[in-house]
Amino acid sequence: MKVNMKAPYTKSYRVEVGSAEGRSVFGLSGDFSISNLSAFTSEIDARIRAIRPAFLTMDFSAIRYLDSAAALAFLTIKKREAQNGVDCAFVHLSNEAERIFSVIPEAALAQPPLKPQTERHNVLIQIGQSSVHIARDLMAFITFIGELIAAAVYTIRHPASLRWKDVLFYMHRAGVDGLPIVALIGLLTGLIIAFMSFLQLKQIGANIYVPALVSFAMVKELGPLMTAILVAGRSGSAYAAEIGTMVVNEEVDALMTMGFNPIRFLAMPKVLATILVVPILTIYSDFFGILGGLIIGVTSLDLTVTTYVTQSVKTIKVFDVVTSLIKASVFAALIAAIGCQKGFQVRAGAQDVGKFTTSAVVTAIFMIVLTDSIFAIMFYYIK
Amino acid sequence: MDTDIITVENLTARFGTNIVFEEVSFNVRKGEILVIVGESGCGKSTLLKMMIGLNRPVAGQIRFQGADIFSSGEQILGAYRKSIGVLFQSSALLGSMTLRENIELPLGEYTDLSPEEIDRIIKMKLGMVNLAGYDHHYPSELSGGMKKRAGIARAMALDPQVLFFDELSAGLDPVTAVELDDLILKTNSALGTSMVIVTHELESIYKIAHRVLMLDKQARGIIAEGHPRELKERSTDPRVTNFFRRQKPEASF
Numbered sequence: 001m002k003v004n005m006k007a008p009y010t011k012s013y014r015v016e017v018g019s020a021e022g023r024s025v026f027g028l029s030g031d032f033s034i035s036n037l038s039a040f041t042s043e044i045d046a047r048i049r050a051i052r053p054a055f056l057t058m059d060f061s062a063i064r065y066l067d068s069a070a071a072l073a074f075l076t077i078k079k080r081e082a083q084n085g086v087d088c089a090f091v092h093l094s095n096e097a098e099r100i101f102s103v104i105p106e107a108a109l110a111q112p113p114l115k116p117q118t119e120r121h122n123v124l125i126q127i128g129q130s131s132v133h134i135a136r137d138l139m140a141f142i143t144f145i146g147e148l149i150a151a152a153v154y155t156i157r158h159p160a161s162l163r164w165k166d167v168l169f170y171m172h173r174a175g176v177d178g179l180p181i182v183a184l185i186g187l188l189t190g191l192i193i194a195f196m197s198f199l200q201l202k203q204i205g206a207n208i209y210v211p212a213l214v215s216f217a218m219v220k221e222l223g224p225l226m227t228a229i230l231v232a233g234r235s236g237s238a239y240a241a242e243i244g245t246m247v248v249n250e251e252v253d254a255l256m257t258m259g260f261n262p263i264r265f266l267a268m269p270k271v272l273a274t275i276l277v278v279p280i281l282t283i284y285s286d287f288f289g290i291l292g293g294l295i296i297g298v299t300s301l302d303l304t305v306t307t308y309v310t311q312s313v314k315t316i317k318v319f320d321v322v323t324s325l326i327k328a329s330v331f332a333a334l335i336a337a338i339g340c341q342k343g344f345q346v347r348a349g350a351q352d353v354g355k356f357t358t359s360a361v362v363t364a365i366f367m368i369v370l371t372d373s374i375f376a377i378m379f380y381y382i383k
Numbered sequence: 384m385d386t387d388i389i390t391v392e393n394l395t396a397r398f399g400t401n402i403v404f405e406e407v408s409f410n411v412r413k414g415e416i417l418v419i420v421g422e423s424g425c426g427k428s429t430l431l432k433m434m435i436g437l438n439r440p441v442a443g444q445i446r447f448q449g450a451d452i453f454s455s456g457e458q459i460l461g462a463y464r465k466s467i468g469v470l471f472q473s474s475a476l477l478g479s480m481t482l483r484e485n486i487e488l489p490l491g492e493y494t495d496l497s498p499e500e501i502d503r504i505i506k507m508k509l510g511m512v513n514l515a516g517y518d519h520h521y522p523s524e525l526s527g528g529m530k531k532r533a534g535i536a537r538a539m540a541l542d543p544q545v546l547f548f549d550e551l552s553a554g555l556d557p558v559t560a561v562e563l564d565d566l567i568l569k570t571n572s573a574l575g576t577s578m579v580i581v582t583h584e585l586e587s588i589y590k591i592a593h594r595v596l597m598l599d600k601q602a603r604g605i606i607a608e609g610h611p612r613e614l615k616e617r618s619t620d621p622r623v624t625n626f627f628r629r630q631k632p633e634a635s636f
Contacts, residue, residue, distance in 0.1 A: 034504075034542050038495050067542035068574055072507050073500070096575060103573040108510020109503060113483075113518040348523040349478030 015043050017051065023089075024053035029062030034069035041073050048077075053086060061092035071100045137363075144263075144341040148271065151264040155272075166269035167276075174235040175277030179284065181234070182227055186285035189222050190214055190292025198301060207301045211311035214293030215286075219320050223286035225372060228331035231278055232364035236339035239270050240360035243343025244353040252344070267340035271333060278332030279325045286324070323379050330375075331368050338364045388413045388545060388577050389434065394443035396429045403429050404603045406443070409596055411545065416571055416578045416591050418611075420626065421598035427581045428549060430598070434579060435469050435547050436460055465493055468538030472550040474530040476522040482509065482533050483518040489540045508536040512566060528559035532566065539570070546570075548580040552587055564590050585629070597623055 013030035026047065032040055048056070058074065060066075074090070081088045093101070121129070155162045197213045243266055246252050252262050290312055297303040303311075342360035346352045389411040396403040403426035411417050419427050432438040434445060436452055444451040452463045476485050486505045490496060496504070509515050512532035522530055531551075538546055551567070552560035564587050571578055571591075582588060588595060588611050595614060597607040599622060607614050607623040615627035 034494055034496075037500065038497070041500075068507065068511075068539075069504050069542050072503055076503060099573045103511060103569065104507055105510030105515060108515035109506045111506070111510070111515040114516040115519045117519050351479035 013040050015040065015047060017047055020057070023055035023057045023087075024051055025057045025059055027059045027062065029064075031065035032063060032070035032074075033065060033067045037069055037073050040070070041077065044077060048081065048086075056081060056086055056088045058088070058090050059092050060090060060094070060097055063094075063097065066097050066100055068100055068104065071097070072104055075101070075104060075106070140345065141338070141341055144344070145337060147263050148267060148337055148340075151261065151268050152271075154264060155268055161264065162272070163265065163269050167273045170235075170270050170273035171277050173238070174231060174274050175281060178231065178234055178277075178281060182230055182281050182285050183288045185226055185230060186218070186223065186288030187292040189226055189285075190218060190289035190294075191296055192292075193217050193222070193289075194293035194296035195300070198296060207303070208311065210301060211290075211293060211297055211303070211308045212315040214297075215290050215312035215315050216320075218286045218289035218293075219316050219324050221372070221376075223289055224282050224324050224327045224331060225368065227278060227282045227285045227328065228335060228368045229365055231274065231281065231332065232335045232339075232361055232368065235270075235274060236335040236364045237357050237361050239336060239339030240342040240346075240357045241353055243267075243340055244346035244356055247344065247346045248348065248350075248353065262344070263340075267337070267344075270340055271336040274332040274336035275329050278335075279328040282324060282328040319383060323375070327372065327375050330371060334367045334371065335364045338367060386413045387411065388447070389579075390444075390446040391434070392444045392446065394430070394433065394445065395441045396426055396433065396438075397441045402603055404598060407598075407604050408443075409605060409608065411577055411579055412594075413577055414571070414575045415593040416567070416580065418580045418582060418588050418592040418595045419598065420581075420583065420588065420595055422600055425598040425600040426603075427598055431547060431549055431579070431581050435467060436464055465489075465541060466543055467545045467547060468541070468543035469547045470531065470534045470538050470549065470551070472553050474522070474534035476530060476533055476537065478522050481519045481521055482514065482525075482536070485522075485533065486537050486540050489537070493541060504540070508539055509533075511539070511570070512536045526559075528555055528563065531555065531559075531563055535566065535570075539574075539576075542574070543576065545577045545579065548578065548582070551580050551582045552584045553582075557586075560584065560587060561590075567591050585627070597626065 013028070013032055013036060016027040016029070018025045018027060026044065058078075078088045078090070090101075194210055194214050197210050198207060201207055201209055201213075243252070246266070252266070255262050255265055293312075294305065294308050297308040298305060339360045342356040342363070346356050387410040391410070392408050393406045394408070395405040407430070419430065421427050429438065433440050439453050445453065447459075447463050447466070450459045452460050476482070477488070480488070483505055486508055487501060490501045490504060494501075505518065506515070509517060512535050514529060514532055514536065517525070517529070517533070522533065525533060535546075548567075552563060555563065567578065567580075568591055570576060580591070592611050595607070595609065595611045596605055597614070598604065599606040606620060607618055611627060614623055618624050618627070
């Protein structure tokens, strides 16, 4: 008999009940493995319950296949029956079966975990922990901004130290690659505003104000805001994932041991590239937003292209364009800085990369909206 | 150890126009430890990936219990995957899960065992690889050697018929590597599990291999097969003797 003969996909086993020398005997034959473990343990349990033996012998002589899970199950039955006062014995074990039983680490089965399972805390503790996390995140972000400013000052004093090739690469990634989606979202936003305002303004015969409303909304608010949100989703997440993966692969550690400042080396090119391209993307978005409004104006409001453009140009002031570009630049700096900082916060594993990438996008959008509110109030008083 | 469990027939691997190996044939015998060696780029990992059902060969077959795992349908490939265990070079433990959850994964998916039975099996597997008590530890909390052992515990979860190891001792210190070799030998001897191992470590090869297959980049196939000591002493092929007689170079600075 060769116990370790490999089992076919379909397993067959038998448990024959007999008796000999005053002991109940279970004659085991066939294959006993993890795939039929539930079946054979249930059958053995049922037979034990039916005959309630005081002395039980399990005869392994006809077993063709036995694996470690099945051996463990037999040992478990033996132990349990011993506790119930049943004298249970295994007989006719082949050398292979003996070897399998010999490697079952019985002490390990009783070993409690060295570390307790992570428990879920009650709501109050969770709120407390979240508050601490938020405070720590804020501190980490402020520290990072400080380091970034220091890196920027160094870069201004030593422009050659900046990896300009990387700046161009990220300008292409964040800017050029983002043109189609920024154009599409801008166009659709313009269309929506024009259409919705037309529905309201036509009731008072004020259709002529639709171009002004669209251009004002696009340049003052929606252009910078929509562009920033798109860049946060596209580039902020990419920065966090890229740096996070580098942290996991110890590439950031390698840079530090080679004497490079990772913020100057990895974050500066991304931040600068984003600050340079987002204002351009914003103008691009404004243009397509006004174009969207123009489509509605010409097709639904009986306005001519010249009238629409004239009305739009009359509405937009230089101050609005400048403040819009200032906002776009600040949003860009926030998106890139948050993306990079979240990337550096990754510690271990793919899960951390996902967590901080998501956090980069959510935090960036929150900060964009918050900063936009502050700008709205600030520019109102400046004007 | 006289019956074949896996039969590889005329296997060919190609990346674009670059042929990695062609018409490679060999068997994996029941209960044996087969070690695959060869220089970088000779196709060891490619061959291993085909044998574990991840990459399809351009030509040839891999037969398990008589059926070609690639052309006999998804059911056979699925059954084959349940019959094998794999330890990847990086251990490939899921970082977001504890060791217990990593081992529980195949047990929960492919068996109808009760939670108590699964718990007992997990503890047994952890004990077998000397990680008793590490149930709730995450992979990031373990050393390289411990991760490898945890990877073996997960690979053995379903009591596979064949275990595959990619670069078994890569990145481990010599003491840990020896411990891992002992674990391999113990598992093979006690459970009779067939093992296919890709490694470069000569000491490990001499210690654990029942049989060695040597692949060669230029020959695009197997150039030697046999027990490592036999190959070292009797082979007339300089590529084989150079590999088996190489010594660690003395420090030269």
